[in-house]
Amino acid sequence: MSDVIEKPEVKMKDLKSDDPRWCAGCGDYSILVGLRKFLVNRQLDPASVVNISGIGCSGRIPHYMNTYGFHTIHGRAVPIAMGVALAKPELKVFIHSGDGDSLSIGGNHLMHGIKKNFNCVYLLFDNQIYGLTKNQTSPTSRKGLKTESQPTGSFLDPINPVMFAMSLGASFVASTAEWLGSHFLETVERAYDHHGFSFIHVAQRCPKYNPAAWNYKESNWITFLTHEDGVSVEDAKAKDAKRIEHSPYDFQGALDHAQHVPDVFGVFYQEEKPCYDDELLAANAKAVSLDRSALLDPYRIS
Ligand SMILES: Cc1ncc(C[n+]2csc(CCOP(=O)(O)OP(=O)(O)O)c2C)c(N)n1
Ligand code: SF4
Ligand SMILES: [Mg+2]
Numbered sequence: 001m002s003d004v005i006e007k008p009e010v011k012m013k014d015l016k017s018d019d020p021r022w023c024a025g026c027g028d029y030s031i032l033v034g035l036r037k038f039l040v041n042r043q044l045d046p047a048s049v050v051n052i053s054g055i056g057c058s059g060r061i062p063h064y065m066n067t068y069g070f071h072t073i074h075g076r077a078v079p080i081a082m083g084v085a086l087a088k089p090e091l092k093v094f095i096h097s098g099d100g101d102s103l104s105i106g107g108n109h110l111m112h113g114i115k116k117n118f119n120c121v122y123l124l125f126d127n128q129i130y131g132l133t134k135n136q137t138s139p140t141s142r143k144g145l146k147t148e149s150q151p152t153g154s155f156l157d158p159i160n161p162v163m164f165a166m167s168l169g170a171s172f173v174a175s176t177a178e179w180l181g182s183h184f185l186e187t188v189e190r191a192y193d194h195h196g197f198s199f200i201h202v203a204q205r206c207p208k209y210n211p212a213a214w215n216y217k218e219s220n221w222i223t224f225l226t227h228e229d230g231v232s233v234e235d236a237k238a239k240d241a242k243r244i245e246h247s248p249y250d251f252q253g254a255l256d257h258a259q260h261v262p263d264v265f266g267v268f269y270q271e272e273k274p275c276y277d278d279e280l281l282a283a284n285a286k287a288v289s290l291d292r293s294a295l296l297d298p299y300r301i302s
Contacts, residue, residue, distance in 0.1 A: 010043050012036050017066040027205035028057055030178040031125065032064055035094070038188045039067075050091045052081045054106055056098035056132045058125035058204075075106025078113035078122075085118045085277045092192070093120035100130045103139040103159050114168040116276035117196040121188065124161055124199070126262070127206035128213040135209040140262075145210070161201045162261040162268055166254060171196040173254070173268045174231070175261060177203040179216045180238055183224075183265065186231040190267055196275050203262060225257060225266025 015036040022028045039049065049067040053059040055074035062069025068091065072080045077095050085093050102110050102124045113122070129147065130136040136149035139159040146153050165173045172194040176187040184202070191198035203214050215221060222241040224233045230248055233241070246253055246266065254269040 007043075007045070010040055010046065012040055015039055015046060015066050016064070018063045020064050021060065022057060023208045025205065025207040026057065027127065027178040027203075028061070028125065030181065030184070031096075031123070031202060031204065032061060034178065034181060034184045034188065035061070035065065037185055038192070041185075041189075042192075044092065048090070048092055049094065050081075050084055050088075051094045051096060052077050052084065053096040054098070054101035056101045056125075056130070057127075057206075058096050058098040058101065059132070061096040075101055075104070075109060077101070078106065078109040081120055082113065082116065082118050082277070085120060086280060089119075089277060089281060095120055095122045097122070097124055098131070098138075099124065099126045099128060099140040099161070100136075100138045103161065103164070107139075111168055114165055114170045114197055114199065117171050117273050118277040119196060119275055121191045121198045122200065124201050125204045126161065126201055127204045127210055128158070129206055129210040131206050131209055141210075142213070147209075160258065160261050162258040162264075163255075165199045165201075166251075166258050166269060169273075170199045170269070171273045172198040172270050173201075173258075174199070175201040175203070175265045175268070176231070177214065177216070177222075177265060179203075179205065179214075180235045180265070182235050183231055183233060183238070187267070190229075190231060190270075194270060196273055201261070203265075221263055223257075223260065223264045225264060225268065227267065229270070230267040 046067040051062040051065045051069045053062050053071050054077040062071050077097050081093050081095050126140050128140045130138050135147050137147045137154045141154045144153045174187050176184045191200050219238045220240040224241055224243045225246040226243050227247055248267040248270040257264050
């Protein structure tokens with residue numbers, strides 16, 4: 001008899017936890033299913049994954065994924081995730097954050113998370129509205145959108161999340177849409193395989209408060225960036241979209257395409273860079289081997 005213990009197969013049903021409470025037709029359901037599919041495709045042990053979120057409808061993902069999880073506080077998913085990456089480097093860290101959570105209250109943390117390039121996959125759920133708090137203008141709301149907080153219409157230009165990430169030197173930047181299942185899944189695959197902070201902008205439907213944000217029934221407004229190291233475009237829902245060949249290693253080209261977000265999906269940019277968690281853990285390990293007391297004083301670790 002063999003004493004090798006077979007690893008049990010990871011199935012979709014193993015990843016289910018509580019029943020989701022989102023509105024009917026919410027794009028967060030597609031993201032949840034896409035993430036479960038990813039774990040199944042890769043046969044990732046649920047105990048090797050941690051889903052961390054801020055506050056918002058998007059923040060509920062950790063409740064519904066049967067992995068480790070932490071539904072934290074508004075805008076603070078990044079520092080908590082970085083703590084996890086440092087304390088438990090064996091875990092695969094996923095961060096889930098809305099457009100408000102990421103770019104209003106959490107903007108400062110996101111900025112430094114990107115700069116530190118710590119190992120994680122970051123999903124920005126962009127429904128261009130504050131959903132959970134019932135219809136306030138967000139940093140990505142389009143000009144003219146009427147909301148509870150700006151009933152006569154938003155009068156400012158929205159933040160472009162891809163330009164934001166690119167300007168901070170993000171080492172992986174992509175954009176996708178949750179209603180394009182295979183494109184979303186492949187984008188998560190590319191992001192997961194990247195070493196460092198992988199930033200994914202996800203166009204997400206909010207039928208309750210911002211139904212006109214994304215014209216998901218048509219694709220003639222979309223341009224896909226294609227490349228053999230990028231993401232393929234097979235979805236029948238994308239049949240009328242434009243395709244442009246773009247190398248994810250071309251920074252200037254990425255910036256040019258990024259200006260047309262939110263109408264462009266694909267991998268914009270990718271490069272290898274030092275990661276804060278790798279460097280700090282290596283420095284700590286070195287310090288411990290020299291002098292255990294060095295660990296108590298972070299200023300002595302260089
Ligand atoms: C410190 C703090 N300020 C404000 C709030 C109220 N609040 C909760 S979620 C949210 C915005 C949610 O919008 P977004 O991040 O876009 O997430 P969505 O619900 O659209 O997924 C706000 C302002 C809070 N919970 N905590
Ligand atoms: S308010 Fe919008 S984002 Fe929130 S659950 Fe409902 S449809 Fe989804
Ligand atoms: Mg939102």
